[in-house]
Amino acid sequence: MGIIKYLLFTTLITYALTVQAAMAEKLDYLIIANQAEPFQINNDAAQTGVITDIIASLAQKKPLEIYPQVMPFKRYLYEIKKQTYLNWISYGSPTWRSADGNWAQNKRLSNQSLFSAKHIMATLKGNDQITGFNSALLGKTVILLKGFKYSGLEPMIEQYQMKVLESNSHKSALLALKNSRGDLFIEMKSRVLYSLKQQQIDPSLFKFTGISDTIAPVDIHFSYGDGVPNELVEWIDMQILMMKANGEITDILNHYQ
Secondary structure: OHHHHHHHHHHHHHHHHHHHHHHOEEEEEEEEOOOOOOOOEEOOOOEEOHHHHHHHHHHHHOOEEEEEEEEOHHHHHHHHHHOOOOOEEEEEOHHHHHHHOOOOOOOOEOOOOOEEEOEEEEEEOOOOOOOOOOHHHOOOEEEEEOOOOOOOHHHHHHHOOOEEEEEOOHHHHHHHHHOOOOOEEEEEHHHHHHHHHHOOOOHHHEEEEEOOOOOOOEEEEEEEOOOOOHHHHHHHHHHHHHHHHOOHHHHHHHHOO
16 A cells, blocks of 8 residues: 555656646747856856846746757847747847847847946056047047947947957957057946956956946846747746845846956
8 A cells, every 4th residue: 555655646746747847938048159248158067147147046936948049149149030949038128229220139128127237448557548438539449349239339439430349259359458459448347347357367457437428328138039928028027026126136246246
């Protein structure tokens, strides 16, 4: 009798786990390779980063099967436009829609923002001429990440007839600036500071200038494919509110400072 009860118990447990797995929402998590740190950090060991950690927290609160898909940024945009993945999640911003008319990554965003990101201008410490967007930038070379657009920056590049040097990663951009291949580097503050720390590049070599008057802070949201159910999107919005209220998102952000 004991054996029968045991077999019945294990059968019920197996059935329950099978049902739970069947009920789990399956999401392809689209990750930009080598250009999105600390939002998305990919290496051979594991996927980490601010966005990744928030998604991992969501998966602990609801049955979610997350399938990471890592790719270069241009292919990332191509796969979204091609609709290779329908049930995908990533991140975006309403600001980026106006930067180059690109709706692919930013077509369907969470109602709630995750956090706000500011941009900075990095120059060499000894460069006292460049203090912001002014006539000192005339004919200078600005370093940008390849494929990335920043709302408000293009008019300045045209106005000051600046040359553009594109880099494949934050590391290569910072090294280009360090070696005077460019005069300034524009990027999100969190990304620059994280890269300096990870690549062990001395931050005292550089001067950092806030440029929020030219490039407004960007609200970062989750972005979704057309196949993600509205019910799941609404549930995630509620979780974002709670994670912001209890400080969980702030703790995640601070971890990558």
